[in-house]
Amino acid sequence: MTTETLAPAAPMTVDIIHARANTLRQQVAHAFIGQTEVFDQVLMALLAGGHVLIEGVPGLGKTLLVRALAAAMNCSFGRIQFTPDLMPTDVTGHAIYDVKAERFQVRRGPVFANLLLADEINRAPAKTQAALLEAMQEGQATIEGRRFALPAPFMVVATQNPIEQEGTYPLPEAQLDRFLIKVLINYPSLEDEKRMVENVLSGKVAADLDVSRVQQVMTQEELLAMQQGVAHMHMDPAVMDYAVRIARATREWPAVVGGAGPRGGLALARLARAHATIDGRDFVTPDDVRAVALPALRHRLMLAPEALVERQRPDDVIRALLHKVAAPRQ
Amino acid sequence: MQLERIGVALRPRTSQEAMDLGMAMLRAHARPVWSAWLVFTLPIFLACQLLAWVLGMPWLALVLPWWLRPLFDRIPLYVLSRAVFEQAPSWRETLKAQRTWPWGRTFAGLTWLRVDTNRSLRLPMELLEGMAAKQRRARWRVLSRPLVGAASGLTWICIAFELVISLSLCIFAMWLVPSEALPDSMRSLNQAFTIPAFRHALLWIASGAIYVSMSIVEPLYVAAGFGLYLNRRTQLEAWDIDLAFRRLRERLLEAGVGVALLICVLCLPSFAHAADTRADAAHASSQNIAEVFHQPVNDKDALFASEAAYVYRDARFGQPHKVQRWVPRIPTMDTRSNAVSPSWFGAMFANLGAGLLNVLLWGLLAIVVGALMVFALRYIRIKKLPLPEPGERPKPLRSSVMHDMPLPDDLAAAVRELWHGGRHREALALLYRGSVQRAATALRMQPPIDATESDWLHYARSVEDQARRERLIAIVRTWQFAAYADRYPGDADVDALLSGWPAQQVVP
Numbered sequence: 001m002t003t004e005t006l007a008p009a010a011p012m013t014v015d016i017i018h019a020r021a022n023t024l025r026q027q028v029a030h031a032f033i034g035q036t037e038v039f040d041q042v043l044m045a046l047l048a049g050g051h052v053l054i055e056g057v058p059g060l061g062k063t064l065l066v067r068a069l070a071a072a073m074n075c076s077f078g079r080i081q082f083t084p085d086l087m088p089t090d091v092t093g094h095a096i097y098d099v100k101a102e103r104f105q106v107r108r109g110p111v112f113a114n115l116l117l118a119d120e121i122n123r124a125p126a127k128t129q130a131a132l133l134e135a136m137q138e139g140q141a142t143i144e145g146r147r148f149a150l151p152a153p154f155m156v157v158a159t160q161n162p163i164e165q166e167g168t169y170p171l172p173e174a175q176l177d178r179f180l181i182k183v184l185i186n187y188p189s190l191e192d193e194k195r196m197v198e199n200v201l202s203g204k205v206a207a208d209l210d211v212s213r214v215q216q217v218m219t220q221e222e223l224l225a226m227q228q229g230v231a232h233m234h235m236d237p238a239v240m241d242y243a244v245r246i247a248r249a250t251r252e253w254p255a256v257v258g259g260a261g262p263r264g265g266l267a268l269a270r271l272a273r274a275h276a277t278i279d280g281r282d283f284v285t286p287d288d289v290r291a292v293a294l295p296a297l298r299h300r301l302m303l304a305p306e307a308l309v310e311r312q313r314p315d316d317v318i319r320a321l322l323h324k325v326a327a328p329r330q
Numbered sequence: 331m332q333l334e335r336i337g338v339a340l341r342p343r344t345s346q347e348a349m350d351l352g353m354a355m356l357r358a359h360a361r362p363v364w365s366a367w368l369v370f371t372l373p374i375f376l377a378c379q380l381l382a383w384v385l386g387m388p389w390l391a392l393v394l395p396w397w398l399r400p401l402f403d404r405i406p407l408y409v410l411s412r413a414v415f416e417q418a419p420s421w422r423e424t425l426k427a428q429r430t431w432p433w434g435r436t437f438a439g440l441t442w443l444r445v446d447t448n449r450s451l452r453l454p455m456e457l458l459e460g461m462a463a464k465q466r467r468a469r470w471r472v473l474s475r476p477l478v479g480a481a482s483g484l485t486w487i488c489i490a491f492e493l494v495i496s497l498s499l500c501i502f503a504m505w506l507v508p509s510e511a512l513p514d515s516m517r518s519l520n521q522a523f524t525i526p527a528f529r530h531a532l533l534w535i536a537s538g539a540i541y542v543s544m545s546i547v548e549p550l551y552v553a554a555g556f557g558l559y560l561n562r563r564t565q566l567e568a569w570d571i572d573l574a575f576r577r578l579r580e581r582l583l584e585a586g587v588g589v590a591l592l593i594c595v596l597c598l599p600s601f602a603h604a605a606d607t608r609a610d611a612a613h614a615s616s617q618n619i620a621e622v623f624h625q626p627v628n629d630k631d632a633l634f635a636s637e638a639a640y641v642y643r644d645a646r647f648g649q650p651h652k653v654q655r656w657v658p659r660i661p662t663m664d665t666r667s668n669a670v671s672p673s674w675f676g677a678m679f680a681n682l683g684a685g686l687l688n689v690l691l692w693g694l695l696a697i698v699v700g701a702l703m704v705f706a707l708r709y710i711r712i713k714k715l716p717l718p719e720p721g722e723r724p725k726p727l728r729s730s731v732m733h734d735m736p737l738p739d740d741l742a743a744a745v746r747e748l749w750h751g752g753r754h755r756e757a758l759a760l761l762y763r764g765s766v767q768r769a770a771t772a773l774r775m776q777p778p779i780d781a782t783e784s785d786w787l788h789y790a791r792s793v794e795d796q797a798r799r800e801r802l803i804a805i806v807r808t809w810q811f812a813a814y815a816d817r818y819p820g821d822a823d824v825d826a827l828l829s830g831w832p833a834q835q836v837v838p
Contacts (some may be wrong), residue, residue, distance in 0.1 A: 323780045
């Protein structure tokens, strides 16, 4: 296997991570205006080393967010527009015969990037989705039978539209489970939208994807160190128990036919640590778990038809469920 | 009865032929039927749509026109029943006549008889014959006995036709929508149903489609039922024979009074009646259709009606009889030997197949009912689940886990004992639990099972006394740091936390 990952970085302290995260937020805000909740959730996933699924109508700045993040962290950026005729090799890469050198050469696909935007992932057939999901899960891509490690850090930000269109292949629940977090992005507020228009019209010809004002504020190595810092954060067993009980409660809830698996509890714990870090704390509280429950679990629940008839959404169920799970008190 | 004026060829027919006869009558009088239908039903349909829109209940636009069908059925029946014997009435005459046509049975059709599958057959009997309730029931038993299957079958076939036409129209309407505006998959179609505007538009389209299909099929349904009714009366009252005799009598009368008298004396017992024919013929054209259907209009018919009513009252006539006799359940040897025929093998298999099919269908019904009950139970269970409104905290099922762990009477002493015994975490946990319990009591609230430290910090803001409020906040914060960050306070800090409410029970 070809290895291109960086050497493991020494964990960064919470204070430094907190400060760096704030700097990153400020830089990205030059391009990606408003939507602070969306950015915080993506940042949590980044710090927790997970992948993000964003659901929202087109044109809300998803690509801009990822490009701005890449620019601020000096990371390589890749983008794949998923279409029904997209092949796995279009994602991972392929081998072509070099006539001069008289041998096959591997041409790597867009998946070999630190930050990968997989746009409208549900438009591609299952085989192509599987190629990306292998990369997400195992951090590697297979080209012509050879395995290639992906660069670290590696994060996939996949998007899907809430109102699906013709020729879509919805992600199976097992594959949705691979995403650490599902972010719902909505239209910006009036003030943010006005700022966006002012920003774009300030002497610019092109009207989109301008990240020139975003300055690099950290390196890839520093990002890895931040991730290490979050991964080493202390988490009390009572809080861990609380996260697991919430994940398990989704399986016993009457309105849910398929609850969160063990990955759900893990996601809660990882995201809770990232949440505490962003909050500037070096310890995790049950409030952190509760704060990340919606984005961590909403894509892992399959509601019963009766609940869908009642127009319940996964978020409603998770909120109701949180009120029934006892908070730790000893 | 002016059967000689009837416009159809009377003869006993099978049910299918009778329904065909009704259809043929409708084809012959299509214009008056459908013109009156549209003039009568379209305003009502539009009113229903308006009502549904005003009330904000679009489903009414579908339900109301369906519910009012027995009312609409009066129109084709009126036109056909008149068209059988004389000129078909115009739509003006039809509408005008609705004021005087009996309404009582239409009310019944709109209420407790609304889902009667024999409506097409019951309708002509009730509207055209106009009998008293008791006679009507007896009449219905006689009239419907061999026709219930045909009438029900007609209903279901018409429902199927209507569904096909309605769905076709809906699909046609969807074809007219630009493909960009259409949902792309069943899932997105389901999601589109959650959009009120889409749902309403679909309801209006469906409502229009159902009205069009109803306007096509419903007159056919009524006409077929009327055909069944005419045929049954022909069978029961031998209208065809009656008509043949009447025509014979007319021919004979034309041949000569003398010959007619001779033949009447020799052959016909109804001599007197025949003698009055010319007089009757004078006002025959003035007789209306009610006469044809048993409603007396002149003195003689009234006399006949009263006589008939007298006969009906007689216990020996028209009353149901119950006859009891013993019949052996096991056939005799002779019967058995007769029953054995070369086709016994086939008959046995036929019986076996019928029995199996019977069991299968009952089993299927049981499964469907069971599945519906399971679905209903699950639905009720989910329906009962409380979903919190945004910003609202639902009442917990259990008040608190703290009920499982009773607090000591002297909380401060118990905490102090644990603390000095080196069990710091337990001491602070007890202090936290006791404090929030007392805070909840002071705030007159049930301590929520899911309340975390941030919730208690939020509730603490409602404590009026500043010193108490700050102490409660300090206890929660201290517990938070101790429990989740392993950072414990010093002895002096603990003493400060235990120095007053909530650790100390203070009389307010």
